[in-house]
Amino acid sequence: SQELEQSPQSLIVQEGKNLTINCTSSKTLYGLYWYKQKYGEGLIFLMMLQKGGEEKSHEKITAKLDEKKQQSSLHITASQPSHAGIYLCGAFQGGSEKLVFGKGTKLTVNP
């Protein structure tokens, strides 16, 4: 079965700093989702990447998909305390509708 490994597991940055979170798949990626989760809340959809080389941005968050490396990266520019939370990557397990998720990266942004 497909596995997604996220790195780092946790990250503490000072407000204003840039940061990158990585998600590596054990199998071919057919689409990669990024979600954000705050404690006690559901997952908030950030973006979906479908094609190799695709890059999407939403406000100060940019995600890229490298199909060859079976990897995606999420980059936050000029981080703010509102960016704090757990970032999860998810991917469809080949041929099915179910999402497989990584364990998440916990981001803390200190003011």
Added chain:
Amino acid sequence: GAGVSQTPSNKVTEKGKYVELRCDPISGHTALYWYRQSLGQGPEFLIYFQGTGAADDSGLPNDRFFAVRPEGSVSTLKIQRTERGDSAVYLCASSPAGQYEQYFGPGTRLTVT
């Protein structure tokens, strides 16, 4: 519009009891998914409905778990003879026909004592 809602938000039950968790998807969404999230882990797939039928129930851990969606809208996840290991946040998601984006609800935190 209204998002996915789940009730109750928290449920505490004793070991061996029966529980039902409810999910109201976004109106018009044909696909509905249940996931389970343990502390420090990502969500783990349980079951997926397309309309009224369970299209994939391969993630249900054992026969104590069952889910229904009788009218193709609201879904109920049922757990019999609960065990302490069932304690987790149960998440529901829905998506419209022909689209892959899954919209998640806030989850139900189940604690089995």
